[in-house]
Amino acid sequence: MKCRVCRGPAVIDVPRHNANFCAEHFLRLCRDQTRKAIEQFAMIAPGERVLVAVSGGKDSLALWQLLHELGHEADGLYIGLGIGSGPKGRPSGDVGYSDVSGAHVRTFAAERGYRLIEIDVREEHGFDIPTAAAVTRRVPCSSCGLTKRHLFDRAALDGGYDVVATGHNLDDEAAVLFGNVLHWDTDYLARQAPVLPAGNGFPRKVKPLVRLAERETAAYCVLAGIDYQVEECPLAAGNRHLGYKDLLEQAERRSPGTKHAFYFGFLERAAELLRAGAALRAEDLGRCTSCGAPTAEGTCAFCRLQTRVGAAAPAGPVEVPTPVMVRR
C-alpha cells in the first residue's frame, strides 16, 4: 500500500477517497477536511473564541487539537456526567466510565497547555445521568443529550464565547439523518445542519468534523498521539443510533462514499426546504422562568429534569449494571 501523495508506505486506507495515506499526509488530510468544513459552512471567523465540547472520546479531542492546529482560540468544556462511577463499595483501584473520560481530558489539556473548564452535574445540579434515566424511565442518551446541550449553551453564553464546537463526525450526522428520515421527523430534519446560527438565546453551534468519518477521527488520534477514552459509554450500548450506524456502514462497504452522498446530498438539496417552516416556529420561544434558557414551555426541559430527579432520586447515586473500567 502506497501513499497517494508521496508514494511512501501507507498506514491507512480510505476507501471513500479511493486512496491510501502515510501518517504525515493522512494528518494533513484531516486538517484540510476540517478547514474546508469550517470555510464551506462559515463556521468560525478569524479571531472568534470557540468553546469545544469535550468528552474524552476520539472525536472531541481530535477536534480540539485540530482547531488549535488551524489557529483558532479554542477552550474545552468537560461535563462530568457521573456515568458508571460514584457508588461506594467497588474494589480499590476501580474507577467508572466518567472518571476515565475526565482523566483523559485533563491529561490531554495539561500536556498541550489548553484551557479546560469543568462542570460536574452531581456537584452542581444534584443528579447524574444514570439517576436521571432511572427516574424518567427514558433511555440514558435522552437525559444525557439534554443536559449537555443545556450546560454547553449556558457555559458558552456566560463565558462570552462566540461559538460552541462539537465533535460530530460524518457517521454521526448520517446516522442522525437516517433516523430522522425513517421517522419523517421534519422538525429535527429542519434543525440538522453543520452550523446552527446564534439567536433566540442560543450560541452558534458548529460541527467542524462533518467531512471526516469516524474511522478517520480515530486514526487521526492514533497518529497524532492522542490518548482517548476507547471504551464505549456503557449506557449507550444497543441504542438506536448505533443501529443506524451499523446499517449505514453496511451500505458504505458495498458502495464507498454512500454516507457522504447521503448527508451532503441532504444539505444541498433538502435542508433548505425544511428550514423555512421551522424558522417560523423558532420565533415562538420564550424564556425559562427558572434559569432563563430559551424554551417553548414556562420552564425549560433541563430545569424540569433537575426538579424531577431531585424530588424522586435516592440520597446517593443510582448503581447501574455497567462494566467497570480498570485503571491501568
Added chain:
Amino acid sequence: MKILLRNPRREVEVRGPRSVAGVLNDLAIERSSVLVIRNGTLVPGDEMLADDDVIEIRPVISGGMGAPGRAS
C-alpha cells in the same frame, strides 16, 4: 501474537506470521470498523504480523448521541 480487543476489553492469541487482513478474517472482524495498532501506530491491511507482535484491534464506532433537537 497477543491481540487486545475492546468493548469489552479482552485478549486473544493468534499464531503468526499472519497478515492483518488474515487475522481480522480469523476473528470475523470487519476491517472498516476497526483500526489495527502496533507499537503506537497504525498497521495497514496488507502488512504481515509476526508471532511475537503485540497488537490492538480498536473499534472506531461510538454512540451515545442525545436526541438531535435544539430547543429545551
